Amino acid sequence: MKVINKDLINEFIPNIELLIIDENGNKLGLFQKQGALSLARNKGLDLVLISPDAKPAVAKLMDYSKFRFEQQKKLKEHKKNQRVAIVNIKEVQLSPTIAVHDMETKANNAKKFIANGDKVKVAMRLRGRMMAHKDLGIKVMSDFLELMSEVSVLDGKMKSEENYLLMFLIPIKK
Numbered sequence: 001m002k003v004i005n006k007d008l009i010n011e012f013i014p015n016i017e018l019l020i021i022d023e024n025g026n027k028l029g030l031f032q033k034q035g036a037l038s039l040a041r042n043k044g045l046d047l048v049l050i051s052p053d054a055k056p057a058v059a060k061l062m063d064y065s066k067f068r069f070e071q072q073k074k075l076k077e078h079k080k081n082q083r084v085a086i087v088n089i090k091e092v093q094l095s096p097t098i099a100v101h102d103m104e105t106k107a108n109n110a111k112k113f114i115a116n117g118d119k120v121k122v123a124m125r126l127r128g129r130m131m132a133h134k135d136l137g138i139k140v141m142s143d144f145l146e147l148m149s150e151v152s153v154l155d156g157k158m159k160s161e162e163n164y165l166l167m168f169l170i171p172i173k174k
Helices: 033-043 064-083 101-115 129-146
Strands: 017-021 027-032 048-053 057-062 087-092 119-125 152-161 163-170
Touching: 017 033, 017 048, 027 033, 033 048, 033 057, 033 064, 048 064, 057 064, 057 087, 087 101, 087 129, 101 119, 101 152, 101 163, 119 129, 129 152
Parallel strands: 017 057, 087 119
Antiparallel strands: 017 027, 048 057, 119 163, 152 163
């Protein structure tokens, strides 16, 4: 016979003295394992070890199959109500020569992403002579950050990787 779960029930309880609690929650007193098992069988119930580390160990008389069914039902309900936090990363690309209105349009799109709870990756690729003037790119990124400051905050620091400037924006915690 395979035991699927980890609960100690009936014959699987070690030979120890047990404090028995009946199905209504009343203490019945101290029993040896065999006496507790015969009491459980007379009532048509199972003997379930609830607290093996207590002195004396505590066991309860209950309908074990009903107990397991209720546990599984609670677990399913808990999983159903648990909302998995899936964070998507959306990307907005800027350039050092972006016009003000174009930046506002990209900021509005990024605000929509933030409103949906997504992270926003703001990337700027520097090409050719632009790499010599990273300070202009950093100024454009900081201006974009100001446009987004009412709905998001900077996650970490702005990063400069080879010919890219990167920053991540996350929604403001409420």
